[in-house]
Each structure stands twice: as C-alpha cells, then as structure tokens.
Amino acid sequence: MEVSDLYVEFRTSVGVVEAVNGISYTLDEGEALAILGESGSGKSVSAEAVMGIIESPPGFVTSGSVRYRGTDLLKLNDRERRKIRGPRIAMIFQDAQAALDPAFTVGYQIAEMFRVHHGDSRREANAKAVELMERVHIPSAPERANDYPHQFSGGMAQRVLIAMAIALGPDILIADEPTTALDVTIQAQVMKLLAELQAETGMGLILITHDLGVVAEVADRVAVMYAGKFVETGTIYEVYETPSHPYTVGLMNSIPQLEQKGGKLNIIPGAPPVPTDIPPGCPFHPRCPLARERCVTDIPPSREVSSGRRSACHYYEEVLRGY
Amino acid sequence: MATESHAPAKNRGEPLLRVENLVKHFPLTEGLFFRRQAGAVKAVDGVSFEIYRGETLGLVGESGCGKSTVARTLLRLEKPTSGRAYFDGTDIFEMSSRQMRELRRRIQMVFQDPFSSLNPRMSVGSIIAEPWVVHPGVVTKQERRERARDLLKRVGLNADDDQRYAHQFSGGQRQRIGIARSLALNPDLIVCDEPVSALDVSVQAQVINLLEEVQEEFGVAYIFIAHDLAVVRHICDRVAVMYLGRIVEIGDQAEIYERPTHPYTQALLSAVPVPDPRGRDKRQRIVLEGEVPSPANPPSGCLFRTRCWKAQDKCARDVPDLVDRFGHGHPSACHFAELR
Numbered sequence A: 001m002e003v004s005d006l007y008v009e010f011r012t013s014v015g016v017v018e019a020v021n022g023i024s025y026t027l028d029e030g031e032a033l034a035i036l037g038e039s040g041s042g043k044s045v046s047a048e049a050v051m052g053i054i055e056s057p058p059g060f061v062t063s064g065s066v067r068y069r070g071t072d073l074l075k076l077n078d079r080e081r082r083k084i085r086g087p088r089i090a091m092i093f094q095d096a097q098a099a100l101d102p103a104f105t106v107g108y109q110i111a112e113m114f115r116v117h118h119g120d121s122r123r124e125a126n127a128k129a130v131e132l133m134e135r136v137h138i139p140s141a142p143e144r145a146n147d148y149p150h151q152f153s154g155g156m157a158q159r160v161l162i163a164m165a166i167a168l169g170p171d172i173l174i175a176d177e178p179t180t181a182l183d184v185t186i187q188a189q190v191m192k193l194l195a196e197l198q199a200e201t202g203m204g205l206i207l208i209t210h211d212l213g214v215v216a217e218v219a220d221r222v223a224v225m226y227a228g229k230f231v232e233t234g235t236i237y238e239v240y241e242t243p244s245h246p247y248t249v250g251l252m253n254s255i256p257q258l259e260q261k262g263g264k265l266n267i268i269p270g271a272p273p274v275p276t277d278i279p280p281g282c283p284f285h286p287r288c289p290l291a292r293e294r295c296v297t298d299i300p301p302s303r304e305v306s307s308g309r310r311s312a313c314h315y316y317e318e319v320l321r322g323y
Numbered sequence B: 001m002a003t004e005s006h007a008p009a010k011n012r013g014e015p016l017l018r019v020e021n022l023v024k025h026f027p028l029t030e031g032l033f034f035r036r037q038a039g040a041v042k043a044v045d046g047v048s049f050e051i052y053r054g055e056t057l058g059l060v061g062e063s064g065c066g067k068s069t070v071a072r073t074l075l076r077l078e079k080p081t082s083g084r085a086y087f088d089g090t091d092i093f094e095m096s097s098r099q100m101r102e103l104r105r106r107i108q109m110v111f112q113d114p115f116s117s118l119n120p121r122m123s124v125g126s127i128i129a130e131p132w133v134v135h136p137g138v139v140t141k142q143e144r145r146e147r148a149r150d151l152l153k154r155v156g157l158n159a160d161d162d163q164r165y166a167h168q169f170s171g172g173q174r175q176r177i178g179i180a181r182s183l184a185l186n187p188d189l190i191v192c193d194e195p196v197s198a199l200d201v202s203v204q205a206q207v208i209n210l211l212e213e214v215q216e217e218f219g220v221a222y223i224f225i226a227h228d229l230a231v232v233r234h235i236c237d238r239v240a241v242m243y244l245g246r247i248v249e250i251g252d253q254a255e256i257y258e259r260p261t262h263p264y265t266q267a268l269l270s271a272v273p274v275p276d277p278r279g280r281d282k283r284q285r286i287v288l289e290g291e292v293p294s295p296a297n298p299p300s301g302c303l304f305r306t307r308c309w310k311a312q313d314k315c316a317r318d319v320p321d322l323v324d325r326f327g328h329g330h331p332s333a334c335h336f337a338e339l340r
Helices: A044-051 A077-084 A106-118 A123-133 A153-164 A184-201 A212-218 A236-241 A246-254 A295-297 A317-321 B065-074 B097-105 B124-134 B140-152 B160-164 B171-183 B199-218 B229-235 B253-258 B263-272 B314-315
Strands: A002-014 A015-026 A032-037 A059-068 A089-092 A172-176 A205-209 A221-225 A230-235 A303-306 A310-311 B017-030 B035-050 B055-062 B082-088 B109-110 B188-195 B220-225 B240-242 B246-252
Touching: A002 A044, A002 A246, A002 B017, A015 A044, A015 A059, A015 A221, A032 A044, A032 A212, A044 A059, A044 A089, A044 A172, A044 A205, A089 A153, A089 B097, A106 A123, A106 A153, A106 A184, A123 A153, A172 A184, A184 A212, A184 B263, A205 A212, A205 B140, A212 A236, A221 A236, A230 A236, A236 B140, A303 A317, B017 B065, B035 B065, B035 B246, B055 B229, B065 B188, B065 B220, B097 B109, B097 B263, B109 B171, B124 B171, B140 B160, B140 B171, B160 B188, B171 B199, B199 B220, B199 B229, B229 B253, B240 B253, B240 B263, B246 B253, B246 B263, B253 B263
Parallel strands: A032 A205, A032 A221, A089 A172, A172 A205, B055 B220, B055 B240, B109 B188, B188 B220
Antiparallel strands: A002 A015, A002 A059, A221 A230, A230 A310, A303 A310, B017 B035, B017 B082, B240 B246
C-alpha cells in the first residue's frame, strides 16, 4: 500500500481544522509500521482516512491518494470500498467494548463477517466464529460465543475485535492504540497475540500509538507524527538510535526509564499545538531547542536523510550529529 | 493477614503515616425488599505500610488491585471495614470532626483528570484560594491574592493566570493548577492518584519534574498511585506492589525493580514495553496467562496462584505472609519467593 500526500480537514463551526497535512508512506507485505504521535497529532485521523471511515461532513480528504495494490481507494465508490474495507484492510480500536454492538452476542457479530462477505449459512458462520475465537485464545470459546460484549473484560473484548478483524484474512491490519486501555499484563498478552497472528498470516500492520515502548517492541519502521505531519520516518533502529528530528530527540529524552531511578527528566517545553492553532513555519519551532529565524517562516520540507529515511527539519544534519 | 514492620533502610524517626491491616469490603446485597448481604467485594484486604516525612511511596498494580481505594479510605472518602491508620500518631479513623478538619489541611490530593477536577465556573485564582476559605487561619484575606499568584509562579504558570478559567489551559497546565491548589495549605502528605497518566508523553515529564521540585522545596511526602512502572521508579523512594487488595511485595525502589522476588512483581516488570528496539527478540518475557480474578470471589490461599507459574497445592491452602524472606529488608508474600 502506498499513501501519498494525504490531507484531511474538518470543517467545523469554529473554522477549518487541518488534521492531516500531507503525509506519505508505503507499507510492504508483512511489514509492521508504527505511527507514533501525541494527542491531536492526527495519527488516528490519518488511519481513518485510509480506511474510509471519516464522518463526512465535517471531515474531508482534500487531496492525496491511497493506493492499495495499484488501486486508489479514495477514488472508489462506497460499494467498491466495502469490498476492500474488512476483507482486505481491517482495523481495531482502542475501546474494543464500544466497537462491539451491545445487543448481539459476540459469536453472532464475528459470524456476521462470514454471512455478509462470504454468504455462509448461519451454522457454517457460527462454527467459523468459534474457531476464530479459539485462534485468538479466548478460553471456552464455544460457550463464550453466546455471551454479550458487556460480559467480556477489556482484554477479552479486544481479542474479539481482533478475531473479527482477521476473520476474512486481510492483507493489512490497522491497530489504533490497541492496548492503551489495558493493564500492562493484558497489554503484553494482546501484543503477543498480534505478533503471533502477523507471523502466521504475513499481514502488514499499521500500529498507531503514543507509547514509545510498544513501538520499540513490534515495529519494523516508524513514522513520528507532529501537528498533522510526519516529522521523521525510518527503520525502528535508525529512529530510536540516531533520531533526525528534535521532536523525536525530545520524546526519547523525556521518558523515565525502568532501569534507573533518574534525576531530572529532560523536558520538551510547552505543549503540543491544538489543531486549530498550528504555528507557522515548522510547527515544532516554539518548543525546539534548535529553532532559528528560518524555522519560524519556512515550512521544512521532508527530505531524504539516507535511503528510505526522511526528516522534516531544516537542520537535520545537526540533529544527526547530536546537540 | 500477618504483618511485620518493614522499616526502610534509613531510620527517619516516627513515620508520618502508619497503616495497619486496612480492610475495605464493599457489601454485595441481594433481594429487592429484604436486602441481605450476599457477599463482599474485597477491594482492600489487609494492607499495612508506613510513610516517612518527605518521602514518596508508590502504590502500583493493575486496575482493581485496590490502590485507589486505599487512598480514598485514608482521606476518609470511604469508611474502612477495619484497620487503623495513624497519622502523626493519631488514628485517622477515630478522629473527631475537629481533628478531621485539621487532617484535611495536612493531607491533600491531586487527581488524574485535570479536566474534571477543577471547577469551570471559578477563576484559577479562586480555585487556589478556596482552601483558605475553608481553613481561614492559614492565610489572611488580604494576603490571599498575592499568595495564589506566588503559587502559580511556583508551579510554572504566570501570576496573571489567576484571572483566567480552567478551560483556557491545556491538560498539563491544569495539572499544574491542581498541584498549586494542593500546596495552598502546606500539607504534610499529598496523595497523587495517577497524576500524569492523562497527559501527553512530552508533558508528563514536565509534571513529574514539578512534583519532585515541590517535594524538595516543601518537604511534603507523596503517596504516588500509578500504573506506569517507569514513572513510579523515577519518582518513588519505596514501592508497594498490590494484587487483588493485598500488598504482595514492598521495599526500596531499587530492591523492587532490581531484585523482585514475588512472581507477580517479576511478571509485571517484564511486561513493561521497553523503549529500546535492541535485543527485543532475545528479551526474556513472562507473559501471564488469564486475567485478574474478581475481588468478589477471590481464590483461596495466595490470591495470585491462578495466574502463577509456580503455584502448588500449598498456595491454594495457605495465605503467604508478607515477610522479609532474604534479609534484604524487603518483604514478599510468596511461598516460593526467589531472586531471578
């Protein structure tokens, strides 16, 4: 899949919110790409645009393309789109409980995937649903298939959502903060399950999160997002070991480490901008230790730092050298 | 549940707060007209610990482990089922209303959600000054405005922010306001319930630094409740790990993080995602099976045994005592505790 120059805006009564400002990336077969960003960075909106699930109005994809195996998904009509969304590209969300319908049993909801998309009979579909629940390690699956979503814990509900997502054997799974609402031991279980399924099926994974730890555990490549843009992209090792954007450097330095009791944390001053009020020039300049005049006026283009690696900082060479 | 005094390595005289065998059960009732008790949710089930002046004790554990209920009970927002908590020598649960008033001055709280814990109709200046209205002896009326402005400056905001309203501030700034308010009465102890978990990563560090600066300057002790183990290690002197309403291991932060002996602590620490991709494939990881049982129907014996890879018959039979098993001064409640 190839996303190029994607722009998304929300037209609201208080003005136009530019949530995603020209992001581009590719996802290879079986690859795990993480989109790392804080609240309001546009990371979730960018994924919703790829899935085609942005409520419109107020949201509009104003330009760009999302090519999946050669076809631009943004040019498809609703019916064609539905043949891709679900069967080929699936998505899971942070709040699994809310993503399920409280009025139907979990087994019925998973089976629905097979009834609707494959035209399976109720009996066939139900059997496949139970099989899937076993595959995502839900204990006593045949009985639990008859339970309703509220009878499931957060971790188990997320497993149900994962079962639905992989039901039709998608090529790509988009996971939007899949473990953020979960306790750490349950988070480890769900991440292990996702890694297992990815290895088994060879599907690509787009992981959207704010958690630097989770990214480091699973991603092959990372895109760091700030104020609707990718400020840097590269392999997980490149970005974590030699960041090429001051925002990434700041993030890495500001997190407490498990291995040591630290003194003062190195902070990034200020707060992430609200999407209605993005600073001119480089959006990170008010918080950046390297900011100069040029950063206030000129938007830094995304430039190739090395093969497959990009940074949107005027002074990325300085950043790479360390400062 | 047996308890043993677990004094910290450094002897700092009398503890500021000594909690003994704290129990909080929420009754479960049955029947519409003739309600009778059908059981209890054992939210806190025999918890003991001490806090010394100026130190930070971390309470960690997953949702439902009772860490917030401990805090709420100590503030008498919940009535304990049994147990004692001596604050500066006096039992909190036996205090007269006059003593309670004084206690409420000396123990303050910082909440998780900076969006709902500040009154949207009050200016920031009045939010910070409100404690002085309740406790008029602390700061005179004439001085209040200036003191509120000083406090705002102290927590990294502008003095003139006192005229603005909470909604005009970002999450991190609101948390600063909450901290300023908690400092207004010069408390001895601040209970911080997940104070940074609602904040962005880049803002979290600012608030952690502020809490540490404030502690140094005001000499206040913290009970720091959090689920982020890296944050807890950063800020805490001692850590208590809770599971299903009990403390399973307690000790100095270095002891807990570097020499955990309880399998739950070991699993919890190994489950934390490490923000370093090097060696991620080789990392030894304990992924626990199953989920935390319901506190309304906890397992017999050791509460952790249903998820424990070491569990044996003894664990179903005998409740393991929280005792120092290796002479490190850090007690662990496991029959088969061992260093890894």
